[in-house]
Amino acid sequence: GIQVEQSPPDLILQEGANSTLRCNFSDSVNNLQWFHQNPWGQLINLFYIPSGTKQNGRLSATTVATERYSLLYISSSQTTDSGVYFCAATSGNFNKFYFGSGTKLNVKP
């Protein structure tokens, strides 16, 4: 399998601030996803981004597959952005998804 590491593990922001979350992976990937887990435990798909850049409102993501990392940008953060952000990847012939340990984000009003 592949190793997926996320940083930072914890992040506290004031509302309106910007942030960057990082996901490093140990091998080439054929699937890379970012999820937001809200306080009720729901895992929400943010981005499917094995390579390139995507944007969705205040959120954007970039995956540099050749350098084995992905970044999630949150701009003008809101309290509803609080929760845990996970990245997950698959690689090669492995049919399993490998999850990072998450970044816990707390946005204060």
Place this chain on the structure above:
Amino acid sequence: DGGITQSPKYLFRKEGQNVTLSCEQNLNHDAMYWYRQDPGQGLRLIYYSQIVNDFQKGDIAEGYSVSREKKESFPLTVTSAQKNPTAFYLCASTFTSAQPQHFGDGTRLSIL
């Protein structure tokens, strides 16, 4: 609307009892997955299935069993052999591992 339905949302297990968590999807996905999440932790894979009548153990399969008799259904049984079953259980599905994975809303299991 297409999606993944997990039931029940909350489940309580008595000592020595087997309980079954339901996961149904109408997304026509081939692959389905079960994960366990302990408080403050990440997701750990229990079992996964790529096609009907076939499934593979994940990283923490001991004390759990699954079946995949229908494409849309992938129930998980937590057996009495699982000594620490209290956790949040999440079911997911996808067309293939190279496609986006979608999650149900989860089942919280506790011991009485």
